[in-house]
Amino acid sequence: MISALYTIFQQHPVVCTDSRNITPDCIFFALKGDNFNGNIYAKDALQKGAAYAIVDEEAYNTSEHTILVKDVLETLQQLANHHRKQLNIPIVSLTGSNGKTTTKELINVVLSKKFNTTATKGNLNNHIGVPLTLLSMDSTTEIGIVEMGANHREEITFLSSIAEPDYGYITNFGKAHLEGFGGIEGVILGKSELYDYLKVNNKFIFVNGDDPKQVERTHNATKYTFGSSEDNDVAIRFLSANPMVRATLNDVEIQSQLIGAYNFSNIAAAIAIGSYFGIPLNDIKDAVESYTPSNNRSQIINKDTNSIILDAYNANPTSMKAALDNFSNLTSTNKIAFLGDMFELGESAAKEHQFITDYVSSLNIDKVFLIGENFGKTSSTDNKIIIYPTFEELKANFPALKNSNLLIKGSRGMALERILELL
Structure with a gap:
């Protein structure tokens, strides 16, 4: 059939x-x-x-x-796998808790300097999106780049069986989809299914040598490592992130348009993968420096007298803490954070939201607005923290802001980009 x-x-x-x-x-x-x-x-x-x-x-x-x-769905998946087998091209797959889409787009712009690539569009990274990505590849495609998302165990195993990747990379193991994975250990096991597939099939893994958990999970695997140490296959060093990330490889400085130290590993992965595939360093530099984020992912927007970091595409405890740490470390003044609920945390929701509520008190941030049902159940005695259980309450009490630096961060369902309309 x-x-x-x-x-x-x-x-x-x-x-x-x-x-x-x-x-x-x-x-x-x-x-x-x-x-x-x-x-x-x-x-x-x-x-x-x-x-x-x-x-x-x-x-x-x-x-x-x-x-x-x-x-119909099974037929779509089987057709995609059959097509993948006929393509006879290398497929690079990636997954992880945070930074998948940004890393995928960076890898794509780097590899596109030398190859005709086809990559996952947006975040079409599930049991429907992966087949559609594969079926969008044709005889002109020289390298395929497939993003894989998962919110429960065995999902990455299944997606790997469809895409049959030759290369793989996991951005990180973070506190995302804890409800489906059953906790952080479940996240590690679930995301590592990509490594398991690659190892069993004698395929190749790209590894962040600065991440001990990644190194541990890829023991005895065929791999190519990157990190700050010369012990790695390629040494990529972090220079600064105030606010944009700067990195260096072989004394060549790369100035990205990505905000936040948390984006360094995403940039480093793209640099390393480009190096592995023989992209000239000057082309890697040009590709990374020309990439600008979109879709509410770490975008910098200037509106009237305010400067805004819009990171409202998604959020989990790991990415929320990273965004807050970065915002706190910026040298700018009059810093105000708008934080929305983090979804799919299951039994951990109350604990993780209270942790963020407590954590922001210690940071160099002048005012923090916490928005959503979960944040609405938290408590704080810190006067700089204001809690609104609904967006409508925030809207009704929205402050007049001038010459401020804002961070907007929340899960997709919170749609916190609506704050831009209030400024």
Whole structure:
């Protein structure tokens, strides 16, 4: 079945999963979700120009251009794996608790200096996004870069079985998705499934030699290491982050447009991977220095008299603490932090939010606004901390700010970029 479908895919090599965004001559996969059934839109997709629609309910197999399968999602995943096998190109996969998308984009801009790359778009890094990324690669692709996300055990194992990566990198092990992983040890085991796949299949691992846990988890693996020590395959040193990260390799200074010391390891990984694949150092420097973050990830925005670090794409205890440490260490004055709830922490939610509430008291930050249901359950006697259980309460009491330096950080569901409209 897959081989026959692959023949059709070769003739119509564009896949769509949203009937609202049909491109002419594509193949529409009628995926299902908790609140939708893509089968319903198969006919509409065909009318909009799709060449074929893949369905898994007999009632919607009503045309010679519909193909009935047992399970549309499984078919999409199997087709992607079959396509990956035909590509015969190196695939670099990465996962981790924090910094995946930024690191993926940095790796992409570096490798693009020498190779025709295809990389995960945005954060399409799950059981649907990974297959779509693979299916977007074609005969012109020389290196594929696949980001893998996970919020529970065995997910990275499954995604690795689809993408079959030749190279892998884990950004870090942090306190993310604790609810699904069952704690930090579960996070380490879950993310390390990428290492497990690569080791069993005699593939290659890129390792941050400055991270003891990464070094420990890659013992006896075939690897290429980077870090501040000359003992690594490539020595990349941190210079400063006030506010943008500066690094050096072989006495060549690289000035990034990424804020925060926590972004150094992301930059270093891209530099190291570029070095491994033979990208000239001047091209690596040019690529890193030209990359600017987007999508609410560590963006610097100037609005009226205020300077804003917008990091509202996501948050967990590890990334929240890193962002606060960086903000505290900046030499700027009149520093104000707006922090939103961190999601998917399960039983750890109360403890982790109270920790942040207590922690900000010790930092060089003038005012801290804590927003959300979880932060609303915390307590503090520090006058610089103001707690609002809802965004609406913050909005109703929003202060007049001038000549201030702001940090906005919270989980995606908090949508704290709305604060920009209040300034």
